[in-house]
Amino acid sequence: MAHSSMNGPRPRRPGVSRRAILKGMGGAAAAAAATPAFRARAGDKVNLNVLLTNIPWTDAILSTVAEAYNAHTGGRVTITGEQMPYESHYEKMVLELSSGSSTFDIVTSDTIWIRQIVNNNWVTGLEPMKAADPSLPDLNWGDFLDGPYLFSTFNDERWAIHATQSTPVFVYRKDLLEDAGIDPPPLWNWDQYRDAAAKLTKNGVSGAAMLLGGQDACMGDWMFRVMGYDPNPPGNDFLLNDDAEPIFNENNRGVRAIERMKEILDYCPQGVFNFDYPDGPPLMQEGKAALVVHWLDMWPGLDDPSISKHAGNFGYTISPTDNVSQHMVAGWGMFISAFSEHQREAYEFMAWMLEGKAYQLFREAGETTLIYKPDLVDPAVKAEIPLLEVYDDINDYKTTYTAFPPYKVTNAAEVQRLIYEEVIAAVVGEKSPETAMQTAEDRVVKALRG
Amino acid sequence: MRERYGPWLMLTPCFIVLFVVGIYPLGYSLWISLNAYHPTNPSFPQGFILFENYVTAFFDERARHALGVTALFTFSSVSLSLVLGMGIALLFNIRLPGVAIARALILIPMLVTPIAVGITWRIMYNPELGVINYLLRLVGLPGQGWLGSMNQALLSVIIVDVWQWTPFMFLILFAGVRSLPKSPFEAAAIDGAARWQTFLYVTLPMMRPVIVLAVLLRAVDSVRTFDQIFMMTRGGPNLVTDLASIYLHRVNFKFFDIGYGAALSWAFLILLLAAVIAFIRYTGFLRRATEAG
Numbered sequence: 184m185a186h187s188s189m190n191g192p193r194p195r196r197p198g199v200s201r202r203a204i205l206k207g208m209g210g211a212a213a214a215a216a217a218t219p220a221f222r223a224r225a226g227d228k229v230n231l232n233v234l235l236t237n238i239p240w241t242d243a244i245l246s247t248v249a250e251a252y253n254a255h256t257g258g259r260v261t262i263t264g265e266q267m268p269y270e271s272h273y274e275k276m277v278l279e280l281s282s283g284s285s286t287f288d289i290v291t292s293d294t295i296w297i298r299q300i301v302n303n304n305w306v307t308g309l310e311p312m313k314a315a316d317p318s319l320p321d322l323n324w325g326d327f328l329d330g331p332y333l334f335s336t337f338n339d340e341r342w343a344i345h346a347t348q349s350t351p352v353f354v355y356r357k358d359l360l361e362d363a364g365i366d367p368p369p370l371w372n373w374d375q376y377r378d379a380a381a382k383l384t385k386n387g388v389s390g391a392a393m394l395l396g397g398q399d400a401c402m403g404d405w406m407f408r409v410m411g412y413d414p415n416p417p418g419n420d421f422l423l424n425d426d427a428e429p430i431f432n433e434n435n436r437g438v439r440a441i442e443r444m445k446e447i448l449d450y451c452p453q454g455v456f457n458f459d460y461p462d463g464p465p466l467m468q469e470g471k472a473a474l475v476v477h478w479l480d481m482w483p484g485l486d487d488p489s490i491s492k493h494a495g496n497f498g499y500t501i502s503p504t505d506n507v508s509q510h511m512v513a514g515w516g517m518f519i520s521a522f523s524e525h526q527r528e529a530y531e532f533m534a535w536m537l538e539g540k541a542y543q544l545f546r547e548a549g550e551t552t553l554i555y556k557p558d559l560v561d562p563a564v565k566a567e568i569p570l571l572e573v574y575d576d577i578n579d580y581k582t583t584y585t586a587f588p589p590y591k592v593t594n595a596a597e598v599q600r601l602i603y604e605e606v607i608a609a610v611v612g613e614k615s616p617e618t619a620m621q622t623a624e625d626r627v628v629k630a631l632r633g
Numbered sequence: 634m635r636e637r638y639g640p641w642l643m644l645t646p647c648f649i650v651l652f653v654v655g656i657y658p659l660g661y662s663l664w665i666s667l668n669a670y671h672p673t674n675p676s677f678p679q680g681f682i683l684f685e686n687y688v689t690a691f692f693d694e695r696a697r698h699a700l701g702v703t704a705l706f707t708f709s710s711v712s713l714s715l716v717l718g719m720g721i722a723l724l725f726n727i728r729l730p731g732v733a734i735a736r737a738l739i740l741i742p743m744l745v746t747p748i749a750v751g752i753t754w755r756i757m758y759n760p761e762l763g764v765i766n767y768l769l770r771l772v773g774l775p776g777q778g779w780l781g782s783m784n785q786a787l788l789s790v791i792i793v794d795v796w797q798w799t800p801f802m803f804l805i806l807f808a809g810v811r812s813l814p815k816s817p818f819e820a821a822a823i824d825g826a827a828r829w830q831t832f833l834y835v836t837l838p839m840m841r842p843v844i845v846l847a848v849l850l851r852a853v854d855s856v857r858t859f860d861q862i863f864m865m866t867r868g869g870p871n872l873v874t875d876l877a878s879i880y881l882h883r884v885n886f887k888f889f890d891i892g893y894g895a896a897l898s899w900a901f902l903i904l905l906l907a908a909v910i911a912f913i914r915y916t917g918f919l920r921r922a923t924e925a926g
Contacts (some may be wrong), residue, residue: 454781
């Protein structure tokens with residue numbers, strides 16, 4: 184200021200100044216660096232952030248799988264993630280994705296939430312990506328169980344890879360059955376289950392257990408019974424038919440399932456109305472309950488003597504049924520976020536996972552809901568994880584897979600909640616099962632506003 | 634000119650902050666409450682619907698139930714913590730050895746994160762594996778269902794709330810007790826008043842403004858209770874502990890029915906404000922505070 188006032192304005196140089204050129208170059212570099220494509224081409228280190236829940240395979244993703252993939256990419260790609268408890272996972276997932284956040288490159292989703300994230304275009308499908316860019320590596324689907332892909336296949340294209348497949352498993356105490364003189368039938372029905380529960384309820388042990396305090400867990404208890412009445416036609420999901428009409432109480436099966444739940448209440452532990460997923464394993468490990476039917480992924484520690492007092496005494500088979508033997512499947516899928524800045528790297532990571540090594544690492548981390556076929560036929564693995572006996576029974580009894588409702592609707596969590604409220608109201612005796620099911624149907628129809 | 638606009642200029646940053654963090658979000662939530670807004674369900678009807686959400690809220694059986702549970706929870710919890718807090722404040726007003734340490738220790742529950750409180754009590758309440766039933770059985774009493782019992786769940790969560798927040802009541806009431814003038818007590822002693830008479834006719838009337846303040850603060854806080862209940866019961870079993878905050882969370886973050894959730898929030902807020910105003914008018918709290926000031 185003083186300089187110019189003393190000497191007059193500085194003469195302007197012709198053309199573009201060096202400073203202007205440098206500023207322009209700096210700006211261009213900053214703009215280029217801000218584009219995802221530039222970062223991908225630059226060969227810089229990339230971090231893939233994964234939204235996970237807190238079960239054994241997700242521990243592996245953050246440790247052994249991350250290390251193996253980092254080594255595989257020569258240190259170029261690192262894997263990090265955030266583990267959420269089951270109930271909070273849904274909220275976190277929806278809040279992140281609905282806000283268009285790029286925090287997570289890969290999101291994991293329970294099967295019943297998948298329509299919500301797909302219908303909102305929050306994820307990018309794997310096979311659509313491959314179709315758009317043939318230079319991407321091939322995906323090896325052949326070595327994996329097909330069950331979970333019921334949920335993540337749209338227009339004949341697979342949108343996710345699945346980390347696990349869960350299915351209901353009937354867990355029973357072999358020693359207590361033997362002591363009570365009960366010879367386990369090859370395929371149980373719910374009458375036999377109730378009678379055994381009554382006989383086994385003594386000496387501080389409850390004959391049976393249910394998990395009625397959690398929305399998803401209680402729906403499981405109800406659905407394990409519903410699925411045993413009628414064959415599920417293709418296209419149905421036990422909740423709605425192709426015309427979007429509620430069918431969960433067709434032929435009175437919803438009511439009969441509630442009655443099946445009520446008839447064993449007297450043989451369940453105190454506090455059964457508040458039990459959720461975390462309460463199930465300790466009950467069995469501590470020997471407080473003799474029989475339970477619930478998802479396969481709940482029981483990884485039952486045969487571990489360091490945490491289970493009755494390790495080695497558990498038997499596993501498929502769920503009891505009253506008519507047909509169908510087994511629901513569920514599990515966790517892994518999707519590429521539509522907002523990820525590293526979609527190609529995420530795809531490559533998943534393609535690498537499908538080569539199989541990652542799934543072996545899942546198993547080594549304690550995961551029991553395996554879907555990698557070589558694991559499922561390996562006698563050493565089957566000996567190590569007795570829970571897998573359930574798959575032998577599924578084959579032996581020609582049990583068919585069916586999808587876990589209400590996966591077809593966008594607001595699955597809401598619909599599930601409405602049915603849960605009515606089921607539990609009937610189980611505690613506040614409503615008759617018939618009234619509860621009628622109310623549930625009315626509420627579900629109302630909730631399907633779209 | 635400077636004198637006229639200077640103060641306003643100096644206050645502008647405060648107004649901006651107040652607008653951004655206070656007024657705008659409130660106004661936006663009010664606007665949202667007048668809309669059908671399902672950000673996670675794009676095929677659902679969306680858009681301005683005037684007071685339809687409020688009409689739905691008025692006839693919402695679940696909302697009315699949640700309101701009733703909240704009222705019962707708040708009334709029970711505040712009453713119990715008031716009685717206990719007052720009792721402990723009077724006890725600690727007596728000069729006894731170790732009182733100072735006990736006073737510090739008694740505040741600990743208040744300092745624990747509500748989420749941790751919820752998890753801890755859920756484990757302790759476990760009917761099969763929890764310490765409470767273990768102790769009951771040890772002395773020959775039958776174990777209880779606690780959080781899993783339709784009859785005991787609400788009482789169980791009230792106990793936890795009382796356990797955590799009685800120290801808060803104690804803190805305020807103890808400060809009040811310590812600040813009371815000595816002469817009325819000396820006069821009562823000279824007149825031969827019994828202890829209970831002194832408490833009833835001297836201590837309580839003089840403590841009234843403090844009690845009203847403590848109840849008001851505690852009640853407003855109790856109405857908003859969420860974390861502990863969410864960890865312990867999530868509103869169950871069969872909605873017996875379904876407080877308004879739990880129901881609101883479900884509508885907003887499980888159903889993502891944001892417009893309706895906003896309307897419910899405003900409806901609950903208006904009811905809470907009405908209750909607070911009625912309480913203040915009934916107790917004459919503001920008048921007394923003004924007189925005292």
